[in-house]
Amino acid sequence: MKEITVIGGGLAGLVSSILLQRKGYNVSLYEKKQYPFHRVCGEYISDEVKPFLQRNGLFPDSYNPSEIQKFEFTSVKGRSFELPLDLGGFGISRYVLDNFLSQIALKEGVNVVTKTSILDVNFHADRFNISTANEQFESELVIGAYGKKSVLDKKLERHFTQKRAPYIGVKYHIKTDYPKDKVALHNFPSGYCGISAIEDDKYNLCYLGSRDALRKYGSIEAMEAAEVKRNPFLKNIFDNAEFLFEKPEVINEFSFAPKTAVEDHILMTGDSAGLITPLCGNGMAMAIHSAKILVDCIEKHYKKGELKREALEQAYEAAWNGTFKKRLRVGRRTQSLFGSAITSEIAVTLMKNSSFLAYQIMKNTHGQPF
Numbered sequence: 001m002k003e004i005t006v007i008g009g010g011l012a013g014l015v016s017s018i019l020l021q022r023k024g025y026n027v028s029l030y031e032k033k034q035y036p037f038h039r040v041c042g043e044y045i046s047d048e049v050k051p052f053l054q055r056n057g058l059f060p061d062s063y064n065p066s067e068i069q070k071f072e073f074t075s076v077k078g079r080s081f082e083l084p085l086d087l088g089g090f091g092i093s094r095y096v097l098d099n100f101l102s103q104i105a106l107k108e109g110v111n112v113v114t115k116t117s118i119l120d121v122n123f124h125a126d127r128f129n130i131s132t133a134n135e136q137f138e139s140e141l142v143i144g145a146y147g148k149k150s151v152l153d154k155k156l157e158r159h160f161t162q163k164r165a166p167y168i169g170v171k172y173h174i175k176t177d178y179p180k181d182k183v184a185l186h187n188f189p190s191g192y193c194g195i196s197a198i199e200d201d202k203y204n205l206c207y208l209g210s211r212d213a214l215r216k217y218g219s220i221e222a223m224e225a226a227e228v229k230r231n232p233f234l235k236n237i238f239d240n241a242e243f244l245f246e247k248p249e250v251i252n253e254f255s256f257a258p259k260t261a262v263e264d265h266i267l268m269t270g271d272s273a274g275l276i277t278p279l280c281g282n283g284m285a286m287a288i289h290s291a292k293i294l295v296d297c298i299e300k301h302y303k304k305g306e307l308k309r310e311a312l313e314q315a316y317e318a319a320w321n322g323t324f325k326k327r328l329r330v331g332r333r334t335q336s337l338f339g340s341a342i343t344s345e346i347a348v349t350l351m352k353n354s355s356f357l358a359y360q361i362m363k364n365t366h367g368q369p370f
């Protein structure tokens, strides 16, 4: 019988495991891959999480993350709009950041089990029965931190799994000549592509595209030639940069549909609880913040040997909704302004005429430092 089992070792899973272990709980973290590894992500992190990470010794200073203070947005035709970022952010690869946090988790005594997928979780008689390919065990609490997409969502019959999941994500690391203090979002007809500096003079180039466009063109390369490079900024980057991966990291078929923070008594955190559209650039900050909120709730309602499950679930759901629900809604609405030739032109025109709209979007999709 384990005390707390965390499924998934991305930012939400690693941060919640470290904090809970420090508070005296026994935590087992299951991650299906082995650190370090690349994953699809824009790797720009809003500074809203910086004070929290620094306070808890979780900020990766020694890897020299880039410091980002400006935002640029371009339409498919290449019209551009730039503004300073209120809070700013930093850039670091997930390859480095997640590995750095996994080392801290190990040092703190978290039972980190890698290369192991959780295949099934069932709640029965006030405890969870959990299966991997090789073992079955019980756990008092389960945290779902398994990201935007997992077989577990289908097993749990989460309602959004019945809807079509139309998005794909593609990521590269590149070397190029580009300002280090700027994160840019360049639109193309069926999506948008971000570029920003990470550590070691490298840049992240990551786009959100559509499954339909990929089907239409048959391959990533053909889709990039026909769609992504329609934006002159992207054409310049794709034609002239040095690409550091042999092939891109790709994730298929995920959606931004609303989710619930508690599902069959599993406490969901990070993308498993709700995925914000990447154009808002703060899914990672939300994953870290939601882990902190969850840990605060657990500490309040789970003293050694005494778990007030119902009160914990209610408190967490209320705290999660209060902090993130509106942000996700604004993110979904804003998404409809982007990734199309016509709407991206309108968006640039609107923002050029009044930066108020851009500031409002930023204000309503980002949190405050905590």
Ligand SMILES: Cc1cc2nc3c(=O)[nH]c(=O)nc-3n(C[C@H](O)[C@H](O)[C@H](O)COP(=O)(O)OP(=O)(O)OC[C@H]3O[C@@H](n4cnc5c(N)ncnc54)[C@H](O)[C@@H]3O)c2cc1C
Binding pocket: 007, 008, 009, 010, 011, 012, 013, 030, 031, 032, 033, 040, 041, 042, 043, 044, 045, 046, 116, 117, 118, 119, 145, 146, 147, 148, 149, 150, 151, 152, 168, 169, 170, 194, 206, 207, 208, 269, 270, 271, 272, 275, 276, 278, 281, 282, 283, 284, 285, 287
């Ligand atoms: C195209 C794109 C660009 C983005 N760009 C940015 C950006 O620039 N800035 C930003 O802040 N956010 C960005 N995001 C969002 C950000 O990547 C996520 O919000 C963030 O990674 C969520 O962290 P997480 O810990 O919830 O999930 P993840 O980081 O996805 O971690 C989940 C982990 O669970 C593991 N796992 C899954 N199933 C199982 C299982 N059954 N058993 C064991 N392990 C399992 C996975 O291997 C994975 O390691 C972007 C997203 C996309 C799609």
